[in-house]
Amino acid sequence: MIRYVVRRVGLGALTLACVYAVTFLMTVSVPGNPLQSSERRLAPEIEAALRARYDVDHNGRYFLQLLSGLVRLDFGPTFQYPDWSCNEILAQALPVSALLGFSAMLTAVLIGVPLGAWSAARRGAAGAAATALALLGTCVPTFITGACLLLCFGVWLKIAPVGGWGALSALPLPTITLALPFAAYIARLTRVGMEEALRQDFIRTALARGIPDRRVLWGHAFPVAFMPVLSYLGPATAQALTGSFVVEKVFSVPGMGQHFVNAALNRDAGLLIACVTVYSALVIAFNLAVDLVHAWIDPRVRGEAAA
Amino acid sequence: MLRAVIVLLISLLAGVYLAGRRASPRPRPDLRYVNSSDVHTLDPARMSWTQDLRLALNLWETLCACDPRTLKPASAAAEFPPEVSADGLTWTFRLRDDGRWSDGTPVTAADFVRGWRRLIEPGTAADYAFFVTDYVEGAAEYVSWRGEGVGVLTALSRLAEGWSIDDGQALVLATAECAEIVRRAYAEATGNVAEPEAFSGSRMARAALPWGELHRRVFEAHAAELEAGFAKVGLEAADDRTLIVRFRKPCPFFADLAAFPVLAPMHPSVDEHRERWRGAPLTREGLVAYDSRWTRPVTAPDGAARPVTNGPYRLVEWRFKRSVRLEVNPHHRDASRIGCRSVEAVVFADANSALLAYEAGDVDFIPTVEVSYDHAIFRLAESGARPDFKLTPLAATYFFNFNCADVEVDGRPNPFVDPRVRRAFSLALDREAIARRVLQRGDRPAATFIPPETLPGYDTPEGMPFDPEAGRRLLGEAGHPQGRGLPVIDVLFNTSGAHPVVGQAIARQWETHLGVRVELRGKESKAFAEDKARRRFMISQANWYADYNDPTTFLDVLAAGNGNNDSGYASAAFDALLARAATADGPEARMRLLREAEATAVMRDAAILPVFHYTSVIAVRGEVEGLHPNSRLWFPFSGVTVAR
Numbered sequence: 001m002i003r004y005v006v007r008r009v010g011l012g013a014l015t016l017a018c019v020y021a022v023t024f025l026m027t028v029s030v031p032g033n034p035l036q037s038s039e040r041r042l043a044p045e046i047e048a049a050l051r052a053r054y055d056v057d058h059n060g061r062y063f064l065q066l067l068s069g070l071v072r073l074d075f076g077p078t079f080q081y082p083d084w085s086c087n088e089i090l091a092q093a094l095p096v097s098a099l100l101g102f103s104a105m106l107t108a109v110l111i112g113v114p115l116g117a118w119s120a121a122r123r124g125a126a127g128a129a130a131t132a133l134a135l136l137g138t139c140v141p142t143f144i145t146g147a148c149l150l151l152c153f154g155v156w157l158k159i160a161p162v163g164g165w166g167a168l169s170a171l172p173l174p175t176i177t178l179a180l181p182f183a184a185y186i187a188r189l190t191r192v193g194m195e196e197a198l199r200q201d202f203i204r205t206a207l208a209r210g211i212p213d214r215r216v217l218w219g220h221a222f223p224v225a226f227m228p229v230l231s232y233l234g235p236a237t238a239q240a241l242t243g244s245f246v247v248e249k250v251f252s253v254p255g256m257g258q259h260f261v262n263a264a265l266n267r268d269a270g271l272l273i274a275c276v277t278v279y280s281a282l283v284i285a286f287n288l289a290v291d292l293v294h295a296w297i298d299p300r301v302r303g304e305a306a307a
Numbered sequence: 308m309l310r311a312v313i314v315l316l317i318s319l320l321a322g323v324y325l326a327g328r329r330a331s332p333r334p335r336p337d338l339r340y341v342n343s344s345d346v347h348t349l350d351p352a353r354m355s356w357t358q359d360l361r362l363a364l365n366l367w368e369t370l371c372a373c374d375p376r377t378l379k380p381a382s383a384a385a386e387f388p389p390e391v392s393a394d395g396l397t398w399t400f401r402l403r404d405d406g407r408w409s410d411g412t413p414v415t416a417a418d419f420v421r422g423w424r425r426l427i428e429p430g431t432a433a434d435y436a437f438f439v440t441d442y443v444e445g446a447a448e449y450v451s452w453r454g455e456g457v458g459v460l461t462a463l464s465r466l467a468e469g470w471s472i473d474d475g476q477a478l479v480l481a482t483a484e485c486a487e488i489v490r491r492a493y494a495e496a497t498g499n500v501a502e503p504e505a506f507s508g509s510r511m512a513r514a515a516l517p518w519g520e521l522h523r524r525v526f527e528a529h530a531a532e533l534e535a536g537f538a539k540v541g542l543e544a545a546d547d548r549t550l551i552v553r554f555r556k557p558c559p560f561f562a563d564l565a566a567f568p569v570l571a572p573m574h575p576s577v578d579e580h581r582e583r584w585r586g587a588p589l590t591r592e593g594l595v596a597y598d599s600r601w602t603r604p605v606t607a608p609d610g611a612a613r614p615v616t617n618g619p620y621r622l623v624e625w626r627f628k629r630s631v632r633l634e635v636n637p638h639h640r641d642a643s644r645i646g647c648r649s650v651e652a653v654v655f656a657d658a659n660s661a662l663l664a665y666e667a668g669d670v671d672f673i674p675t676v677e678v679s680y681d682h683a684i685f686r687l688a689e690s691g692a693r694p695d696f697k698l699t700p701l702a703a704t705y706f707f708n709f710n711c712a713d714v715e716v717d718g719r720p721n722p723f724v725d726p727r728v729r730r731a732f733s734l735a736l737d738r739e740a741i742a743r744r745v746l747q748r749g750d751r752p753a754a755t756f757i758p759p760e761t762l763p764g765y766d767t768p769e770g771m772p773f774d775p776e777a778g779r780r781l782l783g784e785a786g787h788p789q790g791r792g793l794p795v796i797d798v799l800f801n802t803s804g805a806h807p808v809v810g811q812a813i814a815r816q817w818e819t820h821l822g823v824r825v826e827l828r829g830k831e832s833k834a835f836a837e838d839k840a841r842r843r844f845m846i847s848q849a850n851w852y853a854d855y856n857d858p859t860t861f862l863d864v865l866a867a868g869n870g871n872n873d874s875g876y877a878s879a880a881f882d883a884l885l886a887r888a889a890t891a892d893g894p895e896a897r898m899r900l901l902r903e904a905e906a907t908a909v910m911r912d913a914a915i916l917p918v919f920h921y922t923s924v925i926a927v928r929g930e931v932e933g934l935h936p937n938s939r940l941w942f943p944f945s946g947v948t949v950a951r
Contacts, residue, residue: 009586030834031833031834031837032834032836032837045509047432048433077599079346080346080347081345081348081627082348082350082353082599083348083349083350083600083602083603084600084601084627088627089627089747092626092627092628093628133505147659150660150663150664153667154332154663154664155663155667158667159668160671161505161664161667162660162664162667163657163660163664163669164629164653164661164664164669165629165665166629172778189430248656249656249657249660250657250659250660251660252653252654252656252660253627253629253657254628254629254654258628265831266833267833295706297693304346
């Protein structure tokens with residue numbers, strides 16, 4: 001088991017290095033000048049001096065400079081916001097995104113799993129309604145749900161602030177908006193898993209032995225049905241944690257999602273690489289965590305892992 | 308198990324929440340307004356964005372102020388008007404004796420010299436350095452001497468690190484000129500005249516020359532000359548309260564410039580943040596650089612609040628991507644009279660959410676309402692149904708640049724080098740239709756570059772009419788009847804905002820009226836900027852906002868060689884008119900010459916194609932008094948009162 005974890009961590013580091021190299025290549029090969037922040041133009045000798053100062057005039061050196069920063073966990077300066085370093089920006093944004101992401105995933109699981117299980121167990125109108133609800137969650141884009149929630153609870157009912165961050169009251173609306181698509185997908189996964197599980201022989205046996213429906217559903221079928229959901233939770237949590245551009249924009253949440261997009265648009269290589277690295281590291285970590293939980297729940301996986 | 312997982316998750320959540328929560332929430336400020344994106348920098352010398360300048364305007368006090376109602380200059384840190392010599396070339400500003408920094412110390416003339424010097428230093432890379440370098444005697448020479456020094460030191464420090472001169476990536480050395488400067492520096496420093504070949508063969512250059520030693524000597528010489536070099540600039544602090552500015556050409560509107568926050572004074576404490584190399588206050592490349600965190604609100608080890616500012620407000624909090632909070636500077640002369648004691652600028656990345664927050668009463672003021680349904684907002688403002696939405700014509704123009712270069716970048720002949728072709732395209736544009744029917748948000752159709760009635764004392768010329776018949780005739784005279792012989796017209800535009808819609812409307816009009824074929828080439832902002840800078844276009848979209856209240860803020864853009872002259876227009880007649888205006892006798896003669904200059908560039912030569920002048924909707928809640936909408940969106944908060 002320990003060998004398995006060590007190997008996975010090593011592979012994770014390798015993946016991270018590849019992600020860094022590819023991101024770097026993409027950043028330096030797109031057209032656009034990172035030092036040009038406004039409409040006006042810099043004098044050529046000044047631009048040359050600034051490029052030299054930030055090492056951006058030599059891709060090889062720039063690559064190594066950013067890489068050494070990455071290893072030291074110091075992502076360097078940003079071009080667009082000269083008063084802040086990448087580390088300071090991440091330190092402000094990551095906790096915000098983490099809080100929002102965790103609460104959204106929790107909400108998504110608490111809505112999605114019961115909804116999916118219920119729609120699998122109850123065919124007919126109730127099941128169809130649950131499916132329709134799940135479909136709605138997937139189809140309606142977050143900027144629509146977000147704006148509707150803002151209008152209802154922020155402007156008309158005035159029970160939540162319209163944007164802003166810092167008070168507990170600012171949390172529910174973006175959480176629900178971010179959670180809905182995840183909840184819908186989890187519901188679908190659970191339903192498919194549940195239907196599959198309910199057709200298995202051991203369920204029929206359990207029912208034949210006279211075990212109550214509810215216990216068969218949750219005690220026997222659910223652990224099997226939950227496996228695909230668990231696999232999905234790893235990358236989904238990483239995705240939710242690193243923020244959503246749309247939700248952050250609509251609710252003025254100072255999280256990480258906007259930095260992703262803005263850093264790319266501004267050709268801000270340092271910040272972009274910092275964001276991508278943090279995101280990749282989280283994806284890798286959560287996938288590993290999910291695999292470990294898998295192994296813990298399912299002895300067959302454990303057997304494979306040990307081999 | 309599930310229970311354990313849920314308990315774990317909830318405790319994680321609570322932990323993250325507690326970690327991210329702020330220690331003590333501050334009370335609601337007197338005035339809360341919307342910033343559409345976060346402040347880029349709070350260093351006034353480096354500013355170029357409106358939202359940054361708006362904060363600087365309230366944090367720092369410049370020599371003059373700009374009255375938000377009339378946009379005329381007024382007294383601020385200095386008495387008004389300043390004393391101007393008979394030839395207009397020497398201005399003496401007398402500082403008021405009650406000017407105080409937020410730490411209580413008096414504001415001195417030397418503080419202004421410090422601030423202005425930072426502005427023009429190459430390392431600052433300030434967009435607005437030209438406020439000083441274009442007008443103040445000796446400033447341009449100082450900057451070019453510094454720029455050359457920086458170029459050489461950058462090159463030498465690279466060579467010392469083992470770079471080769473031929474390294475194509477080393478931009479500084481990529482040019483023959485730079486290699487020549489390095490060669491000269493080498494000769495000066497060592498007394499040897501190195502063979503030019505030593506600087507072209509890469510390996511030889513690396514092996515043969517002691518670059519590190521040379522860099523050190525050039526650096527020391529440059530650092531030693533720094534003060535003497537700056538002494539030649541026409542900025543003099545005669546005593547604590549007297550600032551003498553000498554100009555190289557008359558600058559009758561300098562009082563307007565002196566109200567712009569980039570010309571703020573700097574407190575001596577800022578110099579504590581200067582980077583040093585080998586004991587000199589320069590970087591290895593010879594740049595004057597500061598630890599850019601100096602703008603962050605902190606309490607210094609001696610207990611003083613930083614940064615130290617001299618305006619009506621001081622900075623108390625800056626939460627990145629969230630808010631900036633200002634409170635009254637207790638040492639300011641008007642401190643007791645300021646009605647609005649605290650101001651908060653909150654970031655709303657989404658304009659629709661910002662408007663919802665305004666409607667809910669969470670914010671009091673939106674400097675520019677820019678929502679996806681802005682035509683509806685415009686109608687509400689225009690009809691008077693919402694008196695808190697104030698329609699404000701701006702001193703800003705949306706236009707297109709014609710590429711005036713002889714040939715295109717790829718070497719093909721450029722049809723727009725012929726002014727008749729440019730005029731034909733300008734005549735064939737129905738600006739009324741674009742402003743009123745396409746955009747429908749109150750913008751004024753633009754026949755000229757300078758928006759009429761926004762700059763005091765200037766009477767705009769007649770302007771370009773909509774006359775497709777005349778346009779077709781001109782195109783025929785230029786050898787392209789019905790557009791024959793013209794290549795597909797390449798129009799470059801930025802894909803953000805309403806630009807694509809305007810582009811489509813214009814293309815359609817030209818196809819209809821002139822019979823030409825138009826290809827629209829939309830690009831994302833950065834790629835667009837690069838294509839524009841390299842002049843890879845026939846026609847490209849642009850806009851310009853007035854920086855100060857004088858026609859030259861627009862017209863200088865079209866001068867030959869100006870860094871922002873994207874069209875590449877170069878006309879001796881136009882430049883001569885600008886030069887004559889600069890030395891004209893009296894403001895009326897000056898304005899007449901400038902009017903003639905605008906007519907030459909926009910009507911006779913059609914260097915640019917004005918489309919519309921921007922109009923903005925400003926949202927101010929009824930409780931807020933004293934925010935005067937004006938054409939430059941210039942909002943000092945010290946005159947504001949909030950009834951709450």
